[in-house]
Amino acid sequence: MLDRRTRVSDLIHEARQDLAYRPRIRYGRGARLPRQAVPVIALFLVAVLATGVVVVTQLPERTPETVALRRPVARQSLQAGTATAPPTQTWPTQTPPTQAPPLPVAPLTSMHRPNLFVVAAKPLRSAVVARVAQVAGVRAVERADAAEVGMDGKRVQTLGVNPSTFRAYTPKPTARSDRLWRNVSAGEIAVSFVLGNDGGMPLGKSVATAGQTLRVGAYATMGMGAIDAVVSRQTARALGIPENNALVVSAPKADSAKLRRALLRILPRGSQVATINPVLSTPKRATWSAGAFMTAPQVKTALTAAISKLGRPYVWGAEGPDTFDCSGLVQWAYAQAGIKVPRVTHQQFVAGPQIPLSQAQPGDLLFWRHDPTNPSYVSHVAIYWGGGKMLHAPRTGDVVKLVPVSTRNFAGAVRISPDVAARVR
Template identity: 85%
Template sequence: MLDRRTRVSGLIHEARQDLAYRPRIRYGRRLPRQVFPAVVLLLVAALATGVVVVTQLPERSPETVAMRRPVARQTVQSGVATAEPTHTPPQPVAALTSIHRPHLFVVAAKPLRSAVVAKVAQVAGVRAVERADAAEVGMDGKRVQTLGVNPSTFRAYTPKPTARSDRLWRNVSAGEIAVSFVLGNDGGMPLGKSVTTAGRSLRVGAYATMGMGAIDAVVSRQTARALGIPENNALVVSAPKVDSAKLRRTLLRILPRGSQIATINPVLSAPQRTTWAASAFMTAPQIKVALTAAASKLGRPYVWGAEGPDTFDCSGLVQWAYAQAGIKVPRVTHQQFVSGPQIPLSQAQPGDLLFWRHDPTNPTYVSHVAIYWGNGKMLQAPRTGDVVKISPVGTRNFAGVVRISPAIAARVR
């Protein structure tokens, strides 16, 4: 029997805990079907720490795809991996002059008019606003949350290692794609590879996490136009001195109906919570069911983006196993990291979640999760080429332990 009576005190970092209590972001109305030059747009959901309406761009048949270029030599600059340019020379990109920490990410059902963007920029406390184009794009059979951006200005809203890499943004400006370290490393998109999307071939020019939830790929706005990604349907908002929940409510009154807003790096005013009742956590029977479910998948292969029942990635395995116990946890690793209080590793119990920061392009980003099995062991879906297995707990790049609170986990979107 697992003892859940221990009081947990001083275990929560304020930002991570309060994020879990933000208002649920609801689905907007369906987007009208529109025809773009190369694709048909469909409604899908899911982005970052919020449920955000984006657009899915189905892959085209490969018959019009250009010949793939050979894999290019890799260069590492300030922790960001980039590929040497091949045929297309890098385009000029403005130098980085400042960094704006992003706090809210907006996706609208249609392009946002300049007047609306201006109103958002004039809200008290908003320091900077950046336009972008957002869609879920099919790439080599994978569904990839993609942004079309202006490399010269968008770089200021990314983590420092990403923002400071001139080569990365020149590659994006030259028509290449920058993918997250996880997608590149575990999703089969190595540097220099050409991926197929919307009847075109895009070369992976860099690995770089953008620090915006589930965004796994960035292209230039010119490339986004060629792919049929809707224009100006997204905003990144920096407001470092305003409570993010209050600002979100204000912006929803300004933005068109159906707009969705996800919190990226919340600014919080709520007091820190220091004690937890045992009833806030999973029961012993629920933990047993989740662990049994996870163990039933031992030997199943790791596949990036897979959610079961036959293949899994790390967070997909967690979500599936806990769902078998009736516990609703979010899909993405960094969302699962805010699904309950953090506790010391020395106090970890079976069923707690263990997290790591393995992403060299953004050392603060939580990129891997495993389920604590007990006795120094964990159950995990490790990486591409491996299978679901039980292994010793490793502490290299360790981020922390989270004890799942069903009520909190159900509210993280």
């Protein structure tokens, strides 16, 4: 998942090496809206993969993906703030009376593999989007709305999309689910399995944000690990998400690193471009010298820092020092040893070479694929303590703990290379 921060106004967060833009939301003349009354809304901070470091292409894609859905919503009428909904469901009374009814969702007719994700500080003009579409190798471009939105106290990386067209950029099981996209069009929110299961946003839950109430309608992978949630553009407008500030680019035969550089020359200053399903020509690194890894004192410092947080609560998106999610604990502990580790679990998975679990040493990282909607996605990380035990922050409602290593859904072990870890975006 992407950067989750609580400050505003072009904040630079050194731990994640990315630029944050957080527009201040005000009401009236010069008065700032109370913090608890609005969502924290910020532009996505994109973590771009360093050349030669491949995430998605290293992961197997043999396991079929699934989509978990709550029961379908009835076609809603939003006139005068009222609605007809299935039994036991309540459509949010906060919905503006003037909001148009949900648009019908067009059938899936084609598929586009996403390769780059773009986010800008301001809406991208049509002329800029047209230039992006004309770059050599680009097959298709989809506009979207991107922001970090406060939901039930969590900072959720959210996309506002057109369900009829955006579905073509998602994995097949998600793209083919008419029911999922009808639910999104009707005002529900689709969240990642990690946010739903670990972050405490289960199917059917009503979440409060920006004076609105949204129901979690589906767990479904969007094929982009940086995205926590998807809503319709109609819902995005009600939440105050900036419009047309993001693009999904499909360029299946263009070198992703070269294409990224070409797009940055076209896009407005300050735009960020992340690699999704990268197409890279740089070969993988085959050999590693002993000096490529952490020193013994660095490992000891990181482990000492991590064990000092036993019993601290898991909080979705938390980076310490008092609360953590799984990858936040890893990043914080290694930072105490002067090691810059990327923030997101699937990025940490490529922060060094993979090793057999039987060869794991204290300080190595262990990874799992627990997401049934995206079995190839690395969704959980722990720190190997030694003696068959690991330190990790499990999920909402749990705490940092030292437990035996579990091999269920195990994805692999990685030995951190400080140089590689610092370059992963």
